[in-house]
Amino acid sequence: MIERGTLTDEFVRFNKASLRLHYGIHHSDATIQTKLGLAEPKGFLTVHDQEIVAGAVGYRWPITLRRHRALPAAGIGEIAVLPSHRRRGLLRALLREHLRESAEEGCAVAVLNASEGGIYGRFGYAPVTADCTHSWDTRGAGLRPSPSGPAPGYTVDMPGAELLRTVLPGLFAAYQRATPGELERSAPWWRARWDSPEAVGAAQDTHHVLVRAPDGTASGYACWHRPTAWSLGSGAGPVVVEELVALDHHTVRALLTCFAELDLCSEVILRRRPLADPVRRQLDDPRRMRVAEVNDRLWARVLDVPAVAEACLTLLDAPLTLLVHDTDGRPPAQWDIVPGADGPRCVGSVRRAVDLELAIDDLTAVLLGAATAPELAAVGRVVEHTDGSTLILARALAASSRPHCSTAF
Numbered sequence: 001m002i003e004r005g006t007l008t009d010e011f012v013r014f015n016k017a018s019l020r021l022h023y024g025i026h027h028s029d030a031t032i033q034t035k036l037g038l039a040e041p042k043g044f045l046t047v048h049d050q051e052i053v054a055g056a057v058g059y060r061w062p063i064t065l066r067r068h069r070a071l072p073a074a075g076i077g078e079i080a081v082l083p084s085h086r087r088r089g090l091l092r093a094l095l096r097e098h099l100r101e102s103a104e105e106g107c108a109v110a111v112l113n114a115s116e117g118g119i120y121g122r123f124g125y126a127p128v129t130a131d132c133t134h135s136w137d138t139r140g141a142g143l144r145p146s147p148s149g150p151a152p153g154y155t156v157d158m159p160g161a162e163l164l165r166t167v168l169p170g171l172f173a174a175y176q177r178a179t180p181g182e183l184e185r186s187a188p189w190w191r192a193r194w195d196s197p198e199a200v201g202a203a204q205d206t207h208h209v210l211v212r213a214p215d216g217t218a219s220g221y222a223c224w225h226r227p228t229a230w231s232l233g234s235g236a237g238p239v240v241v242e243e244l245v246a247l248d249h250h251t252v253r254a255l256l257t258c259f260a261e262l263d264l265c266s267e268v269i270l271r272r273r274p275l276a277d278p279v280r281r282q283l284d285d286p287r288r289m290r291v292a293e294v295n296d297r298l299w300a301r302v303l304d305v306p307a308v309a310e311a312c313l314t315l316l317d318a319p320l321t322l323l324v325h326d327t328d329g330r331p332p333a334q335w336d337i338v339p340g341a342d343g344p345r346c347v348g349s350v351r352r353a354v355d356l357e358l359a360i361d362d363l364t365a366v367l368l369g370a371a372t373a374p375e376l377a378a379v380g381r382v383v384e385h386t387d388g389s390t391l392i393l394a395r396a397l398a399a400s401s402r403p404h405c406s407t408a409f
């Protein structure tokens with residue numbers, strides 16, 4: 001019933017109609033072509049009943065799981081079923097095909113952005129990152145002095161489009177490889193970012209500031225715009241920072257100072273920030289930067305337990321045996337994970353007694369650093385059969401930072 005193929009005009013029409021029907025989004029054909037051009041070339045899944053009645057699009061990119069440690073991820077997006085064909089199992093069939101194919105092709109993790117929170121848990125996906133909007137009252141705002149004294153001479157400027165196109169992809173790549181949860185942005189993604197920003201969910205008409213370290217190398221950037229037009233008497237207005245990427249803390253400071261000192265601006269809205277944003281800790285008064293909105297962003301599902309466990313549990317100091325409950329009628333799987341000189345080894349087994357029992361979505365949340373085993377044990381999502389095994393798992397992940405994903409798809 002499921003067909004897999006390349007991008008067709010019929011799929012573009014289906015996607016355009018679905019966006020209007022389900023989300024009220026009106027994109028031009030050109031924007032849709034650009035957006036769908038970022039998908040895996042043979043990643044277009046459809047179900048026909050005379051015409052396309054259900055469809056989805058597959059993507060492939062590396063995802064950073066630990067600092068400088070990435071594995072291939074399979075994304076699915078643009079999922080839509082015509083209202084006339086809903087609740088007949090078409091979404092389930094699309095996902096089954098996507099997960100089967102992605103696992104066969106060696107993807108370690110499956111990821112998606114969910115339109116609603118109640119749909120994808122049943123397929124083994126867990127929310128692993130949150131997008132947070134901070135509202136920062138910059139009137140009289142100050143930054144805390146650095147413990148090592150005044151920062152060296154970092155500079156902030158607004159370079160022309162040509163330089164931005166050259167520098168930003170490399171800066172983001174350096175940040176992405178060091179940040180768990182971030183997806184790689186390909187050259188076509190960056191082309192779309194400049195030529196058709198809507199296609200990658202970016203605001204039109206953004207300005208950019210670029211930070212340079214004292215030796216002149218670029219060390220970070222921010223994209224921003226003013227959402228409201230100024231009129232005489234309206235005074236200072238808000239500025240929206242869509243993306244802030246910094247490779248070191250001096251750069252964070254330089255960017256915050258730049259926005260705190262902007263003329264005709266009393267509020268800086270920072271979008272797509274992590275929930276526990278370390279940026280706030282640079283402020284004299286952290287309460288001036290309030291959380292205005294939180295939404296889950298990346299949902300993930302481990303496809304290859306050994307690969308992800310070995311990539312993530314690098315600090316494992318004692319053997320662990322996990323019993324992992326899967327979805328879609330698959331039997332539970334037992335995994336032995338043992339520490340080793342070259343890193344942990346994870347093998348399927350039934351030899352040892354089970355230490356911890358949990359579902360695949362909760363295992364995903366723990367391995368990707370979105371939740372800890374003790375937190376999930378406290379709410380009954382991780383069952384500890386051997387005393388202390390929850391802490392062994394938590395210790396093995398102690399060095400990981402909470403994941404963040406700033407690329408929507």
Ligand SMILES: CC(C)(COP(=O)(O)OP(=O)(O)OC[C@H]1O[C@@H](n2cnc3c(N)ncnc32)[C@H](O)[C@@H]1OP(=O)(O)O)[C@@H](O)C(=O)NCCC(=O)NCCS
Pocket residue numbers: 022078079080081082085086087088089090091092093113114115116118119122
């Ligand atoms: C959401 C949507 C894709 C579901 O497709 P569908 O073919 O009706 O789904 P299925 O019949 O395969 O349902 C599979 C399971 O998901 C459940 N489900 C489907 N839609 C759901 C929803 N909106 N909320 C909660 N559960 C939902 C079904 O009850 C079923 O559960 P079960 O098999 O465990 O009993 C479809 O209604 C749609 O296109 N909606 C508008 C666009 C959208 O939200 N797309 C998702 C983008 S992330």
